[in-house]
Amino acid sequence: MNEIAQKLLEKIENKTAVIGVVGLGYVGLPLAVEKAKAGYKVIGFDIQQKRVDMVNRGQNYIGDVVDKELADLVKEGRIFATTDYSKISDVDAVAICVPTPLDKYKQPDISYVVNSTREIAKYLHRGMLVVLESTTYPGTTEEVVKPILEESGLKCGEDFFLAFSPERVDPGNKVYNTKNTPKVVGGVTKTCTEIAARLYENVLEGEVFKVSSPRVAEMEKILENTFRNINIALVNEMAILCERMNIDIWEVIEAAKTKPYGFMAFYPGPGLGGHCIPIDPFYLTWKAREYDYNTRLIEIAGEINNYMPEYVVERVMKILNKFKKPLNGSKILILGVAYKKDIDDIRESPALKIIEIFEKENAEVEYNDPYVPSFTYNGKQYFSVDFTAESLKKYDIVVITTDHSKYDYKFIVENANLIFDTRNATKGIKSDKVYKL
Numbered sequence: 001m002n003e004i005a006q007k008l009l010e011k012i013e014n015k016t017a018v019i020g021v022v023g024l025g026y027v028g029l030p031l032a033v034e035k036a037k038a039g040y041k042v043i044g045f046d047i048q049q050k051r052v053d054m055v056n057r058g059q060n061y062i063g064d065v066v067d068k069e070l071a072d073l074v075k076e077g078r079i080f081a082t083t084d085y086s087k088i089s090d091v092d093a094v095a096i097c098v099p100t101p102l103d104k105y106k107q108p109d110i111s112y113v114v115n116s117t118r119e120i121a122k123y124l125h126r127g128m129l130v131v132l133e134s135t136t137y138p139g140t141t142e143e144v145v146k147p148i149l150e151e152s153g154l155k156c157g158e159d160f161f162l163a164f165s166p167e168r169v170d171p172g173n174k175v176y177n178t179k180n181t182p183k184v185v186g187g188v189t190k191t192c193t194e195i196a197a198r199l200y201e202n203v204l205e206g207e208v209f210k211v212s213s214p215r216v217a218e219m220e221k222i223l224e225n226t227f228r229n230i231n232i233a234l235v236n237e238m239a240i241l242c243e244r245m246n247i248d249i250w251e252v253i254e255a256a257k258t259k260p261y262g263f264m265a266f267y268p269g270p271g272l273g274g275h276c277i278p279i280d281p282f283y284l285t286w287k288a289r290e291y292d293y294n295t296r297l298i299e300i301a302g303e304i305n306n307y308m309p310e311y312v313v314e315r316v317m318k319i320l321n322k323f324k325k326p327l328n329g330s331k332i333l334i335l336g337v338a339y340k341k342d343i344d345d346i347r348e349s350p351a352l353k354i355i356e357i358f359e360k361e362n363a364e365v366e367y368n369d370p371y372v373p374s375f376t377y378n379g380k381q382y383f384s385v386d387f388t389a390e391s392l393k394k395y396d397i398v399v400i401t402t403d404h405s406k407y408d409y410k411f412i413v414e415n416a417n418l419i420f421d422t423r424n425a426t427k428g429i430k431s432d433k434v435y436k437l
Contacts, residue, residue, distance in 0.1 A: 001191050001194070002158060002191075004126055004127045004159065005127075005161065005191050005195060007127055008092060008093075008127045008128075008129060008161070008195060009194075009195060009198060011092050012092075012093070012195070012198050012199050012202060013198070013202070015038070015039040015040055017040060017092040017093055017199075018040070018041045018042075018043065018090055018091045018092050018093075019032075019035045019040045019041070019043070019092070019093050019094070019095075020042070020043050020044075020045060020087075020088060020091035020093065020094035020095070021035070021042060021043075021044050021094070021095050021097060022045045022046075022094060022095065022096045022097060022098060022116045022119075022120070023045070023046060023096065023097040023098040023099070023112075023116070024045075024046040024051050024052070024055060024081060025046075025051075025062070025098075025099070026062055026064070026169055026171055026275065026345070027097040027133060027134075027167040027169050028044065028095070028097035028098075029044070029055070029060075029061075029062045029065055029070075030062060030065050030169065030177070030178040031095060031097060031133070031167075031178055032044045032079060033065050033070055033073065033079070034178050034203050034204065035203050036073045036078035036079045037069065037073065037078075038202055038203040040078075040203075041077070041078060042079045042080070043079075043080050043081070043087055043091055044079060044081040044082070045081070045083070045085060045087070045088070047083060048083075049083055051081070052081040052082060052083055055070070055074065055079065056074065056080065056081050057074070058070055058071030058072075058073075058074040058075060063172060063343055063344065063345075064169070064171060064172075064173075064177055064178065085119040085120070085123065086122075086123060088119065088120055088122070088123035088124075089123040089125065091128070092127065092129065093128065093129035093130075093131070093199055094120060094129070094130055094131070095131045095132075095133050095165075096113060096116050096117065096130070096131070096132045096133060096134055097133045097134060097167065098113055098116050098134050099112050099275070100112065100113060100134045100135055100136050100279075100283075101279065102282055106282050106286075107282075107286055108136065108137055108282070108283050108286055110134075110136055110140060110144065112134070113132065113134055113136065113140065113144065113145065114144065114148070117144070117145050117148045117149060120149065121148050121149050121152050122152075124149055124152045124154060124160060125160075126154060126159045127159075127160070128160045128161070129160070129161045129162075129163070129192075129195050129196060129199065130145070130149060130160065130161070130162050130163075131162075131163050131164070131165050131185075131196050131199075132145055132162075132163075132164045132165075132214075133164075133165055133166065133167045134167070135166060135167065135222070135225075135276060135279075135280050135283070136283060137218065137222070137283040137284065137286060137287040138215045138218040138219045138222070138284075138287060139215055139218070139287065140164075140218060141162065141163070141164040141188065141214035141218065142188060142213075142214055142215065145162065146162055146188060149162065156188050156189070156192070157188055157189035157191060157192055161187065161188075161189075161192040161195050161196070162187065162188045162214075163185055163186060163188065163192045163193060163195075163196035163214060163217075164185075164186050164187075164214035164217045164218055165184060165185045165186070165196060165200065165217060166217055166218070166220065166221030166224075168181045168182075168221075168224075171274075171343045171345050172340060172341065172342050172343040178204070179203075179204055179205050179206070180204070180206050181204075181206045182206040182207040182208070182209060183204055183206055183207070183208045183209065184209050184211060184217050184220055184221075185197045185200060185208060185209070185210055185211070185217065186210070186211040186212065186213050186214045186215070186216050186217030186218075187213075187214065188213075188214060193210050193211075197210050219284075221280070222280050222281065222283060222284045225276045225277050225281065226280065226281045228266070228277050229272065229277050229278075229280075229298070229301050229302070230297060230298065231264070231266040232266050232267075232268075232269070232272065232277070232301075233300070233301035233302075233304040233305050234301075235249070235253070235266045235267060235268050236269070236304055236308055237304050238252070239437055240311065243315075243437075248436070249268060249436075249437070250267075250424045250427065250436065253265055253267065267424070268308075269350070269422055269423060269437070270308055270309055270312045270350040270351065270354060270401050270423075270437070271305060271306070271309045271312075271353065272305045272306075272308075272339075272348065272350065273338075273339025273340065273345075273346075273348045273349040273350055273351075274339045274340065274345065274347060274348055275345075275347050275348070278305070278348045279348065281295075281298045281301070281302060282302070284298065285298055285299055285302075308350060309350045309353035309357060310357060312350075312354050312399065312401075312420070312422055312437070313327075313354060313361065315420060315435070315437070316332070316358075316397060316399060316420050317361075319397065319418060320396060320397060320418075323418070325396055327358075327362075327363050328362040329362060329363070329364065330363050330364065330396040330397065331363075331366075331394060331395045331396050332358055332363050332364065332365045332395060332396065332397055332398075332399060333365075333367070333368065333385075333387065333392070333395040333397075333398045333399070333416075334351055334354065334355060334365060334366070334367040334368070334399050334401055335367075335368055335369075335398060335400045335401060335402065335404075335407065336351060336367075336369050336400065336402020336403065336407075337349055337351040337352065337355075337367050337369045337375065337382075337401070337402065338351075338369060338371055338402050338404070339351075339402070341402055341403045341404050341405060341423075342371070342404055342405050343371060344371035344372055346372055346375055349402075350401065351367070351401040351402060352375075352377045354399070355367065355377070356377070356378065366385045366395075367382060367384060367385070368384050368385055368386070369384050369402065369404070370384075370404060370406045371404070372384060389411070389414075389415040390415075392412065392415040392416045392417075393415060393416070393417060395417065396417060396418065397416075397417065397418040397419065398412060398416040398417075398418070398419045398420075399419075399420045399422070400419065400420070400421045400422060400423055400425050401422055401423070402423065403423035403424070403425035407425070409425050409426050409429060410429055412426075413426055413429050413433060413434060416433060418435070419431075419433055419434045419435065420435050420436075420437075421434055421435070421436045421437065422436075422437045423437075424436060424437075
């Protein structure tokens with residue numbers, strides 16, 4: 001380990017290092033808060049002026065961040081946010097936590113990573129650590145980020161240090177958060193790994209697990225979410241089959257859970273949502289083509305999961321037909337548009353696609369979500385409607401797409417005409433009005 005690396009390690013150990021976080025969203029802001037709580041001075045970077053202004057006022061906009069903690073850290077001068085990337089000159093370590101979406105062709109869009117890296121490269125200096133946290137395909141850190149940073153004339157592993165450490169944020173999780181979730185770190189060189197790991201060890205309570213390269217860390221993250229994607233596809237397919245066989249899939253899963261080994265419970269639903277599970281596997285299928293390999297199982301799982309919003313609409317159509325009601329003109333209330341319970345995140349939410357399909361079939365659709373007062377989808381703005389015992393009766397069917405804890409499901413069942421429950425939210429409530437996925 002050279003002198004430059006030693007000096008950076010000393011700064012990390014005595015907490016005089018200034019830490020940068022690029023991207024102040026669901027991943028970046030909680031990470032910035034934890035680093036500041038650990039005793040480091042943190043500078044947050046974001047292209048959205050609104051986010052920057054809110055952070056600098058101590059106003060929180062992320063569910064996994066404690067409002068008072070952010071406000072206190074800003075007041076103490078531990079966190080400062082800016083849109084000015086020249087401030088990168090002042091940091092000793094920076095984490096890139098920007099989105100990595102798919103484009104309309106389901107191919108990786110790493111433009112946010114590239115643009116952020118180019119901004120960092122302008123102000124890169126000796127003795128600096130760069131860590132990419134954004135989920136991406138194996139090879140991104142070494143094939144994309146490293147060459148851009150080395151355009152500065154500085155050499156990776158000697159003048160500056162580069163690693164990949166995948167984010168593991170599960171919005172709304174009451175047990176695991178940024179601080180106590182184990183962290184995986186893979187550096188371009190052994191020194192890069194050691195320095196990045198030391199920083200995370202000084203910040204987090206969870207174990208820091210070192211791997212041999214960024215490619216291993218990048219693939220590990222995709223494996224995590226592909227595992228979930230495939231297992232959810234399996235249980236979704238089982239749900240479709242069980243419905244045809246007149247078997248309750250939810251009871252089947254509860255029975256299977258009694259086995260103490262060899263089984264992990266996954267649950268069916270209206271489709272996949274969020275920033276990881278619906279997206280990450282496509283990064284791998286895209287990269288696999290470079291190696292003349294078709295990831296057949298992953299692609300089939302994607303087909304099944306992508307079909308679920310359409311399946312929900314088909315089931316609703318069949319339920320209405322039983323009561324001689326056409327879908328065309330029916331009044332439908334969607335309960336929950338967030339992609340999972342008790343959060344306000346609608347990214348990739350299957351409820352949005354379900355609304356879109358219903359409207360194409362000329363149904364009259366309204367929604368309620370206590371966490372999402374309004375949203376815009378396909379250029380159209382939607383507003384959450386309130387419901388009462390009386391107003392519930394005006395809908396031909398209520399479709400539960402997100403099982404928020406705030407809902408009184410007994411009240412809803414008592415007052416709605418029909419219910420299609422895609423989440424087993426009405427478990428334990430007996431009623432002929434309720435149909436389940």
